[in-house]
Amino acid sequence: MDFDALMLSRMQFAFVIAFHILFPAFTIGLSAFLAVCEGLWLKTGREVFKQLYLHWIKIFALAFAMGVVSGVVMSYQFGTNWSVFSDRTGSVLGPLLGYEVLTAFFLEASFLGVMLFGWNKVGRKLHFAATVIVALGTSISAFWILSANSWMQTPQGFDIDPVTGNFFATSWVEVIFNASFPSRYAHMMLAAFITTAAVVLAAGAWQTVRGHKSEPTRWQMRMAAGTLAVLMPLQIWAGHWSGEVAHEHQPAKVAAMEGWCETLDVQGTILVAWPADNECGRAEITIPGTSPYLFNTDEPLRALSSFAEEDQPPLWLVFWSFRIMVGSGLAMLAFGVWGLFLWWRGRLDRPGLFHWLAIPGGSLGFIAVITGWIVAEVGRQPWTVYNVLRTVDSVSPVEAGQVALTLLIFMTVYAIIFTAGTIYMARIATRGFDDHPPDIDHGERRAPGSPLGAVDDPAQTPDDTIATV
């Protein structure tokens, strides 16, 4: 591997976007969860949903801030590290990102203030509206960014200027609703909801293990397990749909995902293979003859080695990421079904094996999201715009030293804020619910209505015995 500006820029982009995606994936789901909780509270008047709302909004505030600051970075990375890509694709992708800012970013950011600090300043219905608007904003944002990214996977509705070599749109409908967009948008939104459900379940399990039994703890586990059990099957379907589209438009990507070593009419499903490369004769465990059930095609199924060498994505990374993603998804499905079973048997709030496993299980959604994106984006290589613009032709004319330095800066900064943020979020998430919470409007603890309500006070943290200034 050659650590030139290209390789370093790819590493930097992979790093900053992988870090960033964790937070939108979580906040898209969490904002929807908060909207459901607040809606249920307004509708049923049951205190438990208000408690859930006021608990999770504190975590949401932290996660959202981390998503915002790491997201601002993304809007500049295209220019700093991928300036040729920006120049070439600006007239196509630029408007999509512009619409994202205009229709989503301002909406989220502005109403977040009302959501976090407006509890006592606006009426209940207006506050609920702010929550719903923030949740909607996150989905709209995902719409545009998935559209732009999907266009890079399945470019259409464009032409190329013969003088400058720049892309321009010939049909905006075709650009926005490109072939891979619907399936990938569904796949990503479901991933966000599932990721959040796994986290909520883990937090509930942790509280249960620590002996904090309470109505909200019970309800958050029920809601999370139910969400996993319902959405995971849908996600498997969306993932399959996405795979079919990829097979039609990006066969090399699917060849790398499947890891077939030779082109055949009927292929098996390789569960594991070592070493993960193109050569036949490696050690592998395969379920034979599965392809007719998975691929709706009469064509032979191509192995990666049948593509020109300069058009192949790296096999091992895509191959293993895909397996980790699928494995994480199946594990979350199991947690959902298992949780519902325990609920049915009335054992959901008795600490047991389920709870101990569900705690680390809270990371499964994030693992699936990251590995899923590796499949999608590394599988797209060696192109930035599939089959049209190569990655090697997209990079900025900056020196490798600068890119290495800034990569180091990002790694340091993100390591610090990730560690601190995770600790602060985990502290809140694992804290039990008080069955008789202080009156939030008049209590001594800061109410969410006061300007600092959402950011919580250390007096409530588990280690409040530590002297503070």
Next chain:
Amino acid sequence: MDFLQLDLPLIWAVLIAVAIMMYVLLDGMDLGIGMLTAFAGDEDERNMMTATVEPVWDGNETWLVLGGGGLFAAFPLAYSILMPAFYLPVILMLAALIFRGVAFEFRHKAVRRPTRLFWNGAFYGGSFAAALCQGIILGGFIQGVTVEGRAFAGGALDWLTPFSLMVGFGVVAGYVLLGACWLVLKTEAELQAKARRWATLALVAVAIGFAAISLATLSIDPRVTERWGFSMTHLEPGKLLPLGLIPLAGLALTLALARDLVTGSAKAPDWRPYLLAAGIFLSGYLGLAVSLFPWLVPFAFTVHETAARDNALGFMLVGAAIMLPVILGYTAYVYSVFWGKVKPGDGYHSA
């Protein structure tokens, strides 16, 4: 709609300029308050200061995303030249904004003294570094970048000059002024009196800094001096006199603000200093526009030469025409929800 009749690149240049101006006036004030928290008397006071912007800072920062995203969308060539040209200051600015942004939340979460001090430092340090980098980028932009073909062709540290550093500190002083004036509006009593003193000091720095930057800008390129209607050899009163109103307005606003800050609440309403400070920024911004228009990559490419295709600009203009009024509307609504003085009780108590 027939877009052929509209000068779309020009419209977008104005829209992006407005977005950047909004960013400067709104998040500039957040960054100024951030820097001033370094001088807060105690933690309570610091919390009061941050409470004046906590519900709105996120929306304020979004104007920067519109500025950056808008530049990519409307002027991809300018974006693809300027970003590599200012590679290091842009990324340092982003890193600083990351610290500033999370510190808004994290400083309340830290239970131990060292971590709290760390996040307090990240807050004012990040605010300062972000402001300085933004000023340096502006300075580097004014002095122009080296271009070959359609790409940046200069060195990694071309932006680092005495001039860009001067602009950097000018922007720092300006943001402190905006922040201090916002505190005059949002606080009372002791903290407000402090804010007035901070604003007065910042105003002196701004007056000197902006004047020095303006004069230095005139010497950057003969085309700039020409634009203002004079050169080493001749003077064109027909150009200079109307344009000269801009710096004169800036001067008048500076004097008015100085008077307001000295007389205090009794004679000057608390909202006026912030508006006057915004006016000073606006005069500087207009002066800059006069100096540099139509260059978008000074002095290599103009607004029209770097613009995206008309169908892209037109498609986005539909969205902007509908969404910008909506955005301004709900931004105003959110500000109105949190209107009024921040009370000491609203501030953050230490445990």
